[in-house]
Amino acid sequence: MNLERVVFGFFIVLALALNVVFVIGDIENPEYHSVWVLTAAIFVSLIATGLKLGDRTQVGAILLGTSLVSDMLLIIARVIWIVQVEDGGAPNAGDMVAIVSWAGGALVANLISATVLASDALMSRH
Amino acid sequence: MMITVYAIGIIGMALMPGLDADGNPHSMSLFHAFYFFTYTATTTGFGEIPYNFTDEQRLWTIICLYMGVIAWLYAIGSIIKLVQNPYLVHAIAEWRFTRSVQRIWSPFYIVCGFGDTGSLLTRGISDHGMMAVIIDSDEERIKALALRDYRVTMPGLCADASVPVHLVNAGIKHPKCLGVIALMADEDLNQKIAVMARFLNPEIKVICRTTSPRHQKHFIAIPGVTIINTFELFASQLRRAVIAPKLHTLSEWFIGARGFSLDKPMQKMRHGHWILCGYGRMGSCIQREFATVNIDTVVVDPIVEHLGEVRQSITAYADAQSLAEADLENAAGLVVGTGSDADNLGILLHAHQFRSNALLIVRQNQHENELAFNAASVDLIMQASLVTARNILRYLIAPSMQHVIDHLESVDPKITVGLLDKLKLSFADVKPHLLSVTIGDDTPAVIAASENGLTIRIADIIRDPNKHDRELVCVPLAITRNSKTTVLPSASEAILKDDVLLFCATMRDVRRVQTTLRSPQRLSYLITGYEEPSGYFFKWLHRMFPHLMQTEKV
Numbered sequence: 001m002n003l004e005r006v007v008f009g010f011f012i013v014l015a016l017a018l019n020v021v022f023v024i025g026d027i028e029n030p031e032y033h034s035v036w037v038l039t040a041a042i043f044v045s046l047i048a049t050g051l052k053l054g055d056r057t058q059v060g061a062i063l064l065g066t067s068l069v070s071d072m073l074l075i076i077a078r079v080i081w082i083v084q085v086e087d088g089g090a091p092n093a094g095d096m097v098a099i100v101s102w103a104g105g106a107l108v109a110n111l112i113s114a115t116v117l118a119s120d121a122l123m124s125r126h
Numbered sequence: 127m128m129i130t131v132y133a134i135g136i137i138g139m140a141l142m143p144g145l146d147a148d149g150n151p152h153s154m155s156l157f158h159a160f161y162f163f164t165y166t167a168t169t170t171g172f173g174e175i176p177y178n179f180t181d182e183q184r185l186w187t188i189i190c191l192y193m194g195v196i197a198w199l200y201a202i203g204s205i206i207k208l209v210q211n212p213y214l215v216h217a218i219a220e221w222r223f224t225r226s227v228q229r230i231w232s233p234f235y236i237v238c239g240f241g242d243t244g245s246l247l248t249r250g251i252s253d254h255g256m257m258a259v260i261i262d263s264d265e266e267r268i269k270a271l272a273l274r275d276y277r278v279t280m281p282g283l284c285a286d287a288s289v290p291v292h293l294v295n296a297g298i299k300h301p302k303c304l305g306v307i308a309l310m311a312d313e314d315l316n317q318k319i320a321v322m323a324r325f326l327n328p329e330i331k332v333i334c335r336t337t338s339p340r341h342q343k344h345f346i347a348i349p350g351v352t353i354i355n356t357f358e359l360f361a362s363q364l365r366r367a368v369i370a371p372k373l374h375t376l377s378e379w380f381i382g383a384r385g386f387s388l389d390k391p392m393q394k395m396r397h398g399h400w401i402l403c404g405y406g407r408m409g410s411c412i413q414r415e416f417a418t419v420n421i422d423t424v425v426v427d428p429i430v431e432h433l434g435e436v437r438q439s440i441t442a443y444a445d446a447q448s449l450a451e452a453d454l455e456n457a458a459g460l461v462v463g464t465g466s467d468a469d470n471l472g473i474l475l476h477a478h479q480f481r482s483n484a485l486l487i488v489r490q491n492q493h494e495n496e497l498a499f500n501a502a503s504v505d506l507i508m509q510a511s512l513v514t515a516r517n518i519l520r521y522l523i524a525p526s527m528q529h530v531i532d533h534l535e536s537v538d539p540k541i542t543v544g545l546l547d548k549l550k551l552s553f554a555d556v557k558p559h560l561l562s563v564t565i566g567d568d569t570p571a572v573i574a575a576s577e578n579g580l581t582i583r584i585a586d587i588i589r590d591p592n593k594h595d596r597e598l599v600c601v602p603l604a605i606t607r608n609s610k611t612t613v614l615p616s617a618s619e620a621i622l623k624d625d626v627l628l629f630c631a632t633m634r635d636v637r638r639v640q641t642t643l644r645s646p647q648r649l650s651y652l653i654t655g656y657e658e659p660s661g662y663f664f665k666w667l668h669r670m671f672p673h674l675m676q677t678e679k680v
Binding site: 002003004005007008050051052053054055056057060 | 645646647657659660661662663664665667
């Protein structure tokens with residue numbers, strides 16, 4: 001039992017879960033996609049990146065890379081939301097598709113992170 | 127000549143009067159004429175352009191055709207002759223060889239001489255994942271080299287290796303070159319190669335095979351040259367096989383010799399005298415080696431010169447009669463060691479007629495006669511080229527191995543038996559690999575760990591990273607510190623910088639140990655049993671609240 005593994009595993013899986021929560025549903029319909037979930041996903045993903053800073057192992061480097069990708073894509077999605085959508089209003093269908101697509105890209109990066117993490121844990125008990 | 131023919135053809139074609147489609151006079155442009163002549167001379171024949179030809183033009187076309195085609199054939203012939211020119215072929219081969227050597231990125235050895243020993247050594251080098259560059263003056267051997275199934279392609283050059291420029295082309299000054307091994311049949315050439323190599327690159331290992339005491343004496347004067355005397359090596363191996371068969375099996379097994387498994391039943395050493403058939407350079411070496419361990423020998427040879435310390439000798443061909451005279455029935459063993467394979471096999475036939483329990487040891491000279499020797503029922507076949515190749519290989523991959531063997535020979539045989547049992551238990555049928563590690567730049571993890579104030583012990587390196595309380599199949603054989611070698615060091619021995627460690631491990635665990643030596647995280651886990659925090663945040667957390675992070679050993 002290692003605290004670092006517990007904490008890091010928690011944040012990686014949480015980032016993946018929140019990402020799925022945001023992306024899932026009709027891609028054009030804003031009712032399925034909550035801006036709160038997107039924002040939470042960005043924060044969790046940023047924390048996961050921060051935890052991997054300074055890790056010089058091979059696996060650590062890959063995880064740092066993938067979580068940076070997911071940060072970047074999620075932030076782009078959030079920026080589109082901020083720029084295209086008026087305060088309090090819902091995005092139109094075209095903007096919604098763009099936002100969810102970017103978040104979908106982040107989902108792929110998060111999936112890779114989670115896979116690497118799981119396989120590393122399975123490969124060596126150390 | 128081609129240009130003249132072209133010029134005549136093109137100008138003529140352009141001058142010939144022609145008619146266009148409407149019947150107006152028309153002459154070919156120079157470009158069209160060139161186009162037409164090109165495809166005519168090369169026998170392509172696209173047809174008549176731009177309009178159908180007049181008879182005058184067709185007449186000129188006939189002349190063009192014969193002239194052009196003959197000129198072309200002649201030109202092609204000259205080109206082919208040039209390509210087949212042996213000097214050009216050789217120059218191209220050498221250029222290619224030099225380029226492929228320059229492109230080598232992994233460590234390699236230069237092997238001069240690709241005979242029996244050379245090819246066996248190259249095979250061994252390939253099996254250990256290293257590269258070799260081969261020089262031999264025999265073209266057939268270099269051609270055969272290209273057909274061998276080595277793991278990596280080994281560049282080969284057909285040239286005289288004692289010419290410095292060829293050694294340079296073979297990469298003697300290449301930063302990855304580890305050494306030069308001179309295995310030519312000619313002793314003088316070997317000597318020349320060794321001397322040249324010392325001058326061209328004093329950094330590298332030079333290994334030189336020799337058989338004559340005169341050359342050996344000369345070589346001892348050259349610093350940095352390792353001499354392998356085939357006959358002495360063979361004789362000392364033979365002596366070891368006779369007086370310490372377990373150790374012999376062990377040392378053959380380490381090098382991965384086929385047919386040497388650890389649990390093979392051992393021949394018991396019998397009391398009595400040994401019969402030596404053949405008393406040449408090899409025979410006298412064997413006799414001397416036997417004399418050092420107080421074994422009585424009887425020499426059987428038609429020509430016995432410089433008898434020296436030989437007490438008993440029979441000057442005759444080794445046939446049934448002379449073997450009976452040498453009392454084969456009561457002998458402890460028979461060494462058939464003439465320089466001719468046919469003679470050796472013949473002597474074996476005679477020896478088989480006796481009802482004797484003597485051990486039969488036979489010398490095989492030519493690698494190609496392997497099948498015949500395998501068919502003869504003998505206790506041990508020793509092949510000089512194989513013995514030499516294996517010893518050189520062992521020296522290359524694990525220089526301290528010889529110390530281990532020598533040490534085991536000098537101490538109580540029970541230690542050898544103990545080691546043998548331990549290896550038998552952990553290796554079973556898996557092939558062993560020798561791993562020689564120098565603590566330094568290649569092992570950043572050890573350096574990092576000692577900078578962090580940790581003491582690294584051998585036991586830590588060979589611990590199983592997946593199960594902290596278990597060991598990998600990796601047996602420490604020796605540790606060399608300040609050019610002093612400790613054989614079979616204890617697992618609690620601490621490791622310092624510049625130590626050379628020798629392990630015997632399975633291929634899988636060789637990789638694991640190498641990973642451990644390179645990855646600081648893994649090594650510190652193996653030493654302390656705790657996983658170090660890796661990210662900045664957790665390092666900080668660990669400093670602030672040490673009790674929070676790791677509560678129990680994993």
